[in-house]
Amino acid sequence: MVDFDERDLLRHAEEAGFSKLDLELRVTVENAKRPVPWERYLRTSGNPLIPPLGEALDRTLTAEEIITFTEHLRPLVESGTGQERRASAYLIAIKE
Numbered sequence: 001m002v003d004f005d006e007r008d009l010l011r012h013a014e015e016a017g018f019s020k021l022d023l024e025l026r027v028t029v030e031n032a033k034r035p036v037p038w039e040r041y042l043r044t045s046g047n048p049l050i051p052p053l054g055e056a057l058d059r060t061l062t063a064e065e066i067i068t069f070t071e072h073l074r075p076l077v078e079s080g081t082g083q084e085r086r087a088s089a090y091l092i093a094i095k096e
Contacts, residue, residue, distance in 0.1 A: 006089050018093035028086045035080035038070075046086070 006025050013021055042054030051059070057066050076082030 009089055009091060013091060013093045016093075017095055019096050020094040022092040024090040026088045026090075028084075030084045032076070032080045032082040032084060036077050038074050038078055041077045 006023060010021055010023055042057075043052045045052045050056070057069065061069065073082070
């Protein structure tokens with residue numbers, strides 16, 4: 001989820017007129033287990049419908065911001081000492 005959370009998701013569904021809502025939120029946190037080459041990491045995407053990380057960085061950050069981001073994340077990725085966090089929300093909404 002980017003720029004909104006599960007409360008926003010529920011609020012938007014309610015505002016759209018859905019009267020019955022069921023939301024399942026799953027959050028996974030894992031310590032990195034293996035090093036990954038930085039160039040490969042930049043070519044990965046968490047979902048086939050979103051751009052790879054490197055492309056997303058180019059689209060959204062300035063050159064200076066990319067440098068700052070890379071200086072922080074690259075050592076964690078290449079050493080395998082970073083942390084991975086994923087969140088998935090499954091919403092069932094019914095209009096009655």
